[in-house]
Amino acid sequence: MQKSRVVAYPSRQLKPFEENYPTHDLELAAVIFALKIWRHYLYGVVMLITSQRSILEEIRRMELQIVLPSASASLANMMLRPTLLERIKIAQEKDDYLQKIRQEAKDGSQGQFRIHEDGLIRFGDRICVPNALDLKKEILEEAHFSSYSIHPASTKMYKDLKCNFGWNNMKREIA
16 A cells, blocks of 8 residues: 555466365465565565454464574575474473484484484484474374365375474374
8 A cells, every 4th residue: 555545456366276275365375475476565664464354363373483593684584483393392302312312413323313403303304203292283283184284184194294293103193
């Protein structure tokens, strides 16, 4: 809006996979689309995003944390990190088994495990999830109930999750 007047309206057809999106996801996609096509006008400008309350509530529920890598970093260098990773990191620090692995990884005696730059213990590229039922439950619920996964069966859910996460008896707990 310029002087409280709209200066442009974005428009495009839905992609075939978007036709099944719920309304609040389409509204979020519209906000993202508008930010992308007019990003060159938005850099360095304070902007106001208005939409229906439901879409703004959805963004708030994501609990995103904006982290600047350094004080002189630009807006383009921002990273968005869900708080789930922070909770996994805290739980890893409390887990005795993973603490032993962390120490071995620091000493260089643990070949397959490593400490990633985000501080998480990983097995290859997979995040090591400690034996904390609340974290496992949250990961499983997110994978199952996400509007993008469309309630996958246990085998597909396991295959999707094993790309990013790992814990003892994971396949047995999911399948």
